[in-house]
Amino acid sequence: MLLHVLLASAFHLLAVSAATINLDWNITWVLANPDGLQERPVIGINGQWPPPVLNFTKDDRIVANVYNGLGNESTSIHWHGMYQNGTNYMDGAPGVTQCQIAPGATMIYNFTLDQTGTYWYHSHTRGQYPDGLRQALLIEDPMNPYAGQYDVSHVITLSDWYHEQMPTLLGRFLAKTNPTGAEPVPKAALMNDTQNLTLSVESGKTYLFHLVNIGAFATQYFWIEDHTMKIVEVDGIWTEAVETSIIQISSAQRYSVLVTMKNDTTSLNPNVTGWLVYNKAAENPAPTDLTKFNPYDDFNLLPMDGLGIFPDADYTVTLDLTMNNLGDGANYAFFNGISYTTPVVPTLYSVLSSGVGASNPLVYGTYTNPHVLNKDSIVDIVLNNDDKGKHPFHLHGHAFQVIYRSDQDAGHFDPGNHSAYPNTPMRRDTVAIRPGGNFVLRFKADNPGIWLFHCHIQWHMDAGLAATMIEAPFDIQKKLSIPENHYQVCNASGTQISGNAAGNKENFLDLTGEPEQVANLPKGFTARGIVALVFSCLAAIVGLVSIFW
Numbered sequence: 104m105l106l107h108v109l110l111a112s113a114f115h116l117l118a119v120s121a122a123t124i125n126l127d128w129n130i131t132w133v134l135a136n137p138d139g140l141q142e143r144p145v146i147g148i149n150g151q152w153p154p155p156v157l158n159f160t161k162d163d164r165i166v167a168n169v170y171n172g173l174g175n176e177s178t179s180i181h182w183h184g185m186y187q188n189g190t191n192y193m194d195g196a197p198g199v200t201q202c203q204i205a206p207g208a209t210m211i212y213n214f215t216l217d218q219t220g221t222y223w224y225h226s227h228t229r230g231q232y233p234d235g236l237r238q239a240l241l242i243e244d245p246m247n248p249y250a251g252q253y254d255v256s257h258v259i260t261l262s263d264w265y266h267e268q269m270p271t272l273l274g275r276f277l278a279k280t281n282p283t284g285a286e287p288v289p290k291a292a293l294m295n296d297t298q299n300l301t302l303s304v305e306s307g308k309t310y311l312f313h314l315v316n317i318g319a320f321a322t323q324y325f326w327i328e329d330h331t332m333k334i335v336e337v338d339g340i341w342t343e344a345v346e347t348s349i350i351q352i353s354s355a356q357r358y359s360v361l362v363t364m365k366n367d368t369t370s371l372n373p374n375v376t377g378w379l380v381y382n383k384a385a386e387n388p389a390p391t392d393l394t395k396f397n398p399y400d401d402f403n404l405l406p407m408d409g410l411g412i413f414p415d416a417d418y419t420v421t422l423d424l425t426m427n428n429l430g431d432g433a434n435y436a437f438f439n440g441i442s443y444t445t446p447v448v449p450t451l452y453s454v455l456s457s458g459v460g461a462s463n464p465l466v467y468g469t470y471t472n473p474h475v476l477n478k479d480s481i482v483d484i485v486l487n488n489d490d491k492g493k494h495p496f497h498l499h500g501h502a503f504q505v506i507y508r509s510d511q512d513a514g515h516f517d518p519g520n521h522s523a524y525p526n527t528p529m530r531r532d533t534v535a536i537r538p539g540g541n542f543v544l545r546f547k548a549d550n551p552g553i554w555l556f557h558c559h560i561q562w563h564m565d566a567g568l569a570a571t572m573i574e575a576p577f578d579i580q581k582k583l584s585i586p587e588n589h590y591q592v593c594n595a596s597g598t599q600i601s602g603n604a605a606g607n608k609e610n611f612l613d614l615t616g617e618p619e620q621v622a623n624l625p626k627g628f629t630a631r632g633i634v635a636l637v638f639s640c641l642a643a644i645v646g647l648v649s650i651f652w
Contacts, residue, residue, distance in 0.1 A: 121162035138291035145235030153296040154238040167212040177203035181227035190214040191552030198445035202593035219244035220339030221357040230269040233319035256311035263289035263318040279432025319561035332360040338531035341407040347399035353495035355559035404529040416483035429621035442567030442620040444470035446604035456601035461576035468604025472570035476548040487515040500554035503546040504528035512539035551575035
């Protein structure tokens with residue numbers, strides 16, 4: 104039996120009472136060769152790679168002392184999918200809710216796990232997590248609605264893998280020599296950070312598999328040949344069970360599925376990515392052609408809690424996604440013509456220092472794509488994809504309702520002409536938009552904080568595909584207080600802790616000196632023109648070399 108796509112290291116979930124879990128982490132470089140093709144430096148924890156799978160129970164408290172022992176890079180830890188209600192400063196997004204952890208500095212993340220399900224943690228520092236600093240995080244639910252319906256649970260991580268380090272790859276990606284914005288192609292696909300995973304199972308037993316795509320770029324397709332899966336959870340939301348033969352998992356998405364093993368133990372082995380092993384003596388079967396399967400459409404999932412659609416939106420954020428070249432010849436990503444650029448002062452710190460001006464989006468700069476949301480307002484995010492690629496979008500701090508998603512090449516969303524919204528929409532925190540299509544996400548702004556909304560393809564995030572939600576800024580001022588340790592981290596990195604996006608503290612509407620996106624191309628230049636110019640130059644060089652020879 105073939106387990107297709109990437110499989111992660113398996114472990115059993117243990118139900119324990121709420122506790123304080125102390126994590127003392129030294130983020131370091133180690134050597135690894137997960138695909139067996141090339142050893143390379145990767146980012147590990149306490150000298151080990153892969154990083155540890157984290158296994159908690161609801162209401163546990165995490166106290167993570169994160170020391171940056173890399174020596175040559177700053178770092179951070181984002182707890183992906185954690186709502187951080189009341190602890191926005193623990194979200195882990197540098198330039199947004201914290202400062203970078205400089206080499207030699209220690210940051211303390213301290214928060215309570217008041218939710219359950221399948222999550223992961225990763226660096227949110229520019230381009231870093233594909234170098235290895237990412238892993239699954241599970242929170243056991245004492246009230247699990249499917250408890251008693253399975254015998255054992257396992258976690259399976261899926262990821263893409265590169266042989267070169269991210270600073271090198273990013274330098275090539277965001278360069279005039281890559282004017283079309285072609286993303287670096289991964290060298291391998293991994294399950295549980297290996298290509299030689301075996302997963303022992305017993306016939307007749309039912310398993311709960313937690314699937315997590317911790318990759319930087321590739322969408323994964325997961326299936327188990329000759330077995331049916333029942334989807335029961337997405338992104339921390341329990342769903343009504345639905346059967347499927349294959350699941351499409353975009354970067355940063357998570358699924359939990361129930362799978363009952365066959366009573367026949369004659370032959371169940373996986374392909375190059377992983378095996379479910381009934382009979383260790385059996386030969387590996389040939390993989391089935393992927394085109395024989397149709398992935399289940401996550402839009403049709405029903406949350407088990409039955410939460411109905413929120414009322415009509417009080418505020419609509421409309422974002423038009425484009426990819427284009429700027430004046431340095433490189434290809435960037437944009438929302439409404441703006442490519443996200445990190446401000447001088449982390450946005451949360453600007454909220455806390457701007458007083459009555461905190462409700463003015465101008466405080467947070469032009470290039471952070473800021474949107475100020477009133478407390479408890481209903482918010483729609485309408486995204487129109489003017490790109491020919493598919494993009495997975497993640498909202499920090501919330502699980503949103505997906506109330507509409509168009510087919511491919513449908514163009515922009517038309518509020519006066521669309522199918523009826525579902526009465527009980529699917530909820531999750533990461534959803535993919537189709538090429539040339541659109542979607543509408545709805546959530547309630549009931550979690551004061553600064554929350555990024557961004558593409559989770561690492562290349563596109565680093566190319567500027569992000570916006571900032573400033574949610575209930577006056578409630579933030581009343582209720583949030585930055586821990587002293589976090590200010591120490593800012594001091595170690597030389598980051599300013601008050602002022603607007605430009606660092607101005609006297610006049611918060613004065614954005615003189617704010618970090619800006621690269622200037623536009625000279626009038627008349629296009630991506631095609633740049634390509635022609637580049638190849639013309641290369642041809643000229645080749646010609647001169649030939650003449651010289």
